[in-house]
Amino acid sequence: MISSSVVLRSLGGMDTTTELPRRPLGRYSYPTSHRVIEIVAVVAYVAFAVAFATRVVGAVSARWGTGTAVGVTVACFAAFVAADFLSGLVHGMCDNLGSVDTPVVGQKFIRSFREHHTDPMDMTRGDFIRVNADNFLACLPVLVPCVVWLDVEGHPYAATFVFSLTLVVIMTNQIHKWAHMPQVPAVVRTLQRSRLILSPEHHQIHHTPPFDTHYCITSGITNGPLAKIGFWPAMMRTCRWLGRR
Numbered sequence: 001m002i003s004s005s006v007v008l009r010s011l012g013g014m015d016t017t018t019e020l021p022r023r024p025l026g027r028y029s030y031p032t033s034h035r036v037i038e039i040v041a042v043v044a045y046v047a048f049a050v051a052f053a054t055r056v057v058g059a060v061s062a063r064w065g066t067g068t069a070v071g072v073t074v075a076c077f078a079a080f081v082a083a084d085f086l087s088g089l090v091h092g093m094c095d096n097l098g099s100v101d102t103p104v105v106g107q108k109f110i111r112s113f114r115e116h117h118t119d120p121m122d123m124t125r126g127d128f129i130r131v132n133a134d135n136f137l138a139c140l141p142v143l144v145p146c147v148v149w150l151d152v153e154g155h156p157y158a159a160t161f162v163f164s165l166t167l168v169v170i171m172t173n174q175i176h177k178w179a180h181m182p183q184v185p186a187v188v189r190t191l192q193r194s195r196l197i198l199s200p201e202h203h204q205i206h207h208t209p210p211f212d213t214h215y216c217i218t219s220g221i222t223n224g225p226l227a228k229i230g231f232w233p234a235m236m237r238t239c240r241w242l243g244r245r
């Protein structure tokens with residue numbers, strides 16, 4: 001097995017001590033308006049997630065038993081798999097469809113994926129907000145309607161699935177960042193080795209020419225099956241077809 005530091009160098013290791021100038025809301029290299037949106041998104045997600053989690057835990061506790069435990073486990077595992085698939089779908093589309101000039105999503109989402117292939121180590125120099133806020137923002141259109149309209153007591157497993165899904169999604173970029181870092185906490189390396197989160201060795205497949213497979217970056221659990229059924233070539237053909245329209 002190759003070590004994280006070997007993977008780091010093979011992915012184009014660069015100086016990780018680059019200092020960004022002090023800006024009003026921390027150290028970052030993009031417009032302050034983006035930074036404000038990111039901070040608002042993180043705060044909003046936490047507020048809605050706490051409210052939703054309280055109701056989900058209450059609904060599950062009220063009917064706790066063997067059947068409920070099985071249902072909650074299945075819902076959490078389904079969310080774990082779905083989050084990995086979604087990470088690959090979004091990543092694949094941002095790598096292959098549109099450009100940094102695409103309205104709305106170009107600068108906010110596509111740019112970070114394109115720049116990641118130019119400098120894979122750049123994300124390891126970003127702080128928590130810069131690395132993770134986009135995913136907090138992406139979860140809000142799912143989480144907020146569920147908080148407002150979902151009958152949690154009547155559909156505790158659906159609520160568990162949605163909550164778990166957003167929880168894994170907001171961790172995805174941090175997991176991706178860890179896969180590029182030369183040094184990670186021992187517990188993170190243990191999770192990587194157990195394949196519960198994306199490992200550097202697994203993710204290196206995506207960063208190896210021709211860069212056309214293994215787009216999933218949460219655990220990577222769906223990368224193998226999707227490659228086997230030819231999902232990635234089909235997705236890239238679809239992106240090229242949509243790009244011509």
Ligand SMILES: [Zn+2]
Nearest residue numbers: 091095113117
């Ligand atoms: Zn990529």
Ligand SMILES: [Zn+2]
Nearest residue numbers: 116120176203
């Ligand atoms: Zn990467």
